[in-house]
Amino acid sequence: MSEKEEKANSTDSTQTGAPSVPGKMVPIFVMGKRYEVPETLTIMKAMEYAGFKFIRGCGCRGGICGACATVYRKAGDYKLYVGLACQTVVEPNMYLTQIPFYPANRAAYDFSQLEPTPEEIFKLYPELFRCVACNACTKACPMDVEVMDMISALKQGNIAKAATLSFSCIQCGLCVSRCMGELPQYHIAQLARRIYGSKIVPRAEHLNKVVIATAEGKYDQCLHTLMKMGEEELRKLYQEREMEPAMADEDWVPTDTKYL
Ligand code: FES
Numbered sequence: 001m002s003e004k005e006e007k008a009n010s011t012d013s014t015q016t017g018a019p020s021v022p023g024k025m026v027p028i029f030v031m032g033k034r035y036e037v038p039e040t041l042t043i044m045k046a047m048e049y050a051g052f053k054f055i056r057g058c059g060c061r062g063g064i065c066g067a068c069a070t071v072y073r074k075a076g077d078y079k080l081y082v083g084l085a086c087q088t089v090v091e092p093n094m095y096l097t098q099i100p101f102y103p104a105n106r107a108a109y110d111f112s113q114l115e116p117t118p119e120e121i122f123k124l125y126p127e128l129f130r131c132v133a134c135n136a137c138t139k140a141c142p143m144d145v146e147v148m149d150m151i152s153a154l155k156q157g158n159i160a161k162a163a164t165l166s167f168s169c170i171q172c173g174l175c176v177s178r179c180m181g182e183l184p185q186y187h188i189a190q191l192a193r194r195i196y197g198s199k200i201v202p203r204a205e206h207l208n209k210v211v212i213a214t215a216e217g218k219y220d221q222c223l224h225t226l227m228k229m230g231e232e233e234l235r236k237l238y239q240e241r242e243m244e245p246a247m248a249d250e251d252w253v254p255t256d257t258k259y260l
Pocket of ligand 1: 057058059060061062063064065066067068084085086087
């Protein structure tokens with residue numbers, strides 16, 4: 001996050017129209033109408049400052065949920081820019097609009113019945129082959145996902161590569177809004193990640209051991225002891241716990257390994 005974005009995120013987001021944010025004011029245009037807003041605000045906070053209220057198109061405010069896709073232009077520049085309203089700081093004379101829910105095709109399937117093969121994805125999303133490799137999807141991605149490469153990997157039958165390439169996707173739908181082949185890239189990528197994570201990647205053996213130990217009651221006594229403690233006692237225990245050093249080796253273990 002840039003210094004400017006940090007400043008913006010430290011501003012009270014509950015304000016609507018109260019000009020209590022310090023700093024220079026800049027003009028922005030929301031759906032064609034001009035507003036003066038503090039230059040340090042994100043698009044989301046600037047719109048709230050201007051009197052807009054987010055009922056949809058806003059979720060986490062932290063760049064995670066993908067609800068706040070935005071398209072904008074800058075004065076004197078033909079280029080269409082994309083971003084997340086909660087993460088992008090306003091610029092003078094920015095012309096912007098929020099993208100509402102985008103009607104992308106989402107296939108229905110019984111996940112338990114799917115085979116971990118590319119053909120399953122092809123059957124559910126045959127439009128995948130309408131991709132003309134124009135790369136507009138990649139250019140539209142605010143998370144820098146190589147969207148077109150992800151689609152190409154699937155066309156080549158490589159689910160693992162598609163899942164890995166799309167790991168940072170937050171499902172904002174901006175790729176779909178720019179696709180001339182009318183692909184629902186983010187839904188396709190999500191299916192690839194589901195198949196990869198559930199049916200291809202090897203099971204984590206250590207996780208399996210912990211699940212079995214939990215079911216066998218290894219942690220019952222410890223949990224009962226914790227549940228009987230008062231708030232102060234719990235706080236002390238938490239504050240005095242042994243912590244992993246910041247620069248610990250990969251094989252670091254705590255002194256007490258009873259519950260590992
Ligand atoms: S509100 Fe969740 S990514 Fe912006």
